[in-house]
Amino acid sequence: MDRAEFQAIEGYMLQQMADMAHDAQHVYRVFYTALDIAGWETEARRDIVAAAALLHDVGRAAQARDPALCHAQVGAEMAYRFLTRELGWDEGRAGxxxxxxxxxxxxxxxxxxxxxxxxxxxxxxxxxxxxMGIARTLLYAGQxxxxxxxxxxEGRVLVDADSPSSFLQEYNFKLRGIAGGLYTRRARELARGRQKAADxxxxxxxxEVTGSLERGRAALDGLLRETGDF
Structure with missing residues (x-):
């Protein structure tokens, strides 16, 4: 990949990004991290890694307009069309x-x-x-x-897999286990360095949530006893 190709792919990506939790800065972080990981994998084709990392979320806007769509599927076709039609990549490389x-x-x-x-x-x-994962998850939850x-x-905090969605449920059920599903040694190493902050x-x-609830309920019980309403 030469500089002109990089700039063309980067420019196309920037035209597509609007979601705050999946914005251009997210793409750049993924891009730089992907290059870091690829540097530890001698057989990796870095031009493919670079292009795919830059283009991985270009389908987000389409999914936002129609939640029935899968942004990965839409984005894959968008990336392929752009690379073949605008940059002249062959089918094998673009595919x-x-x-x-x-x-x-x-x-x-x-x-x-x-x-x-x-x-x-x-x-x-x-x-x-x-x-970063905590920050992005909270941002997305707000959106x-x-x-x-x-x-x-019974007033207990729900965090199990089958509980209704919330930030604490999402973290406990999904995010804290992300590191165990990574494929490359370098990625697992990076994840270990980040996990403690999130946990x-x-x-x-x-x-804080459970403590506030427990103390508040105890205080309420005391108040009701004093007024004879318990």
């Missing part, structure tokens, strides 16, 4: 990028197969680990009106 974009999403029925696809997958997932936590009928935040927030 490789298409496959990387198609499989970057966390889907058990469509795992990444090539080394390059696994690198892009890992780089994207690393951006939902650590402090979608998702609460920080939900309570069951500490989750633990502190859960402790």
């Amino acid at each position: 490789h990028v298409r496959a990387c974009v198609l499989t970057h999403r966390f889907r058990s029925d469509r795992p990444p197969e090539s080394l390059e696809a696994k690198i892009v997958f890992d780089a994207d997932k690393l951006d939902v680990t650590g402090a 979608t009106d998702e609460p920080l936590y939900r309570l069951d009928g 500490d935040f989750y633990g502190a927030l859960l402790a």
Whole structure:
């Protein structure tokens, strides 16, 4: 990939990005992380990794307009058309990028197969680990009106897999296990360095919520006893 190709792909990406939780800065973080991981994988085709990382979320706007669409599937076709029609890439090279974009999403029925696809997958997932992952998840929750936590009928915080969606449920059920599903050694190494920050935040927030609820209910019980309404 030469500078002109990079700038053309970067420019196309910038035209597509609007979602605050999946904005251009997210793409750049994934791009740089993917290049870092590729540097540890001697057989990786870095031109494919670079193009796929830059283009992995170009289908986000289409999914935002129609939630029935899969941004990875839409984005894969957008990336392929752009590379073949605008940059003149051959079918094999552009098709490789298409496959990387198609499989970057966390889907058990469509795992990444090539080394390059696994690198892009890992780089994207690393951006939902650590402090950045917490920040992005909270930002996305605000965009979608998702609460920080939900309570069951007995007033306990719901964090299990089958509980209604919330930030604490999302972190406990999905995000804290991201590191275990990464493919490359370098990505797992980076994830370990970030995990403590995220786990500490989750633990502190859960402790503050449960502590406030417990103390508040005890105080309410005392108030009702004093007034004879208990």
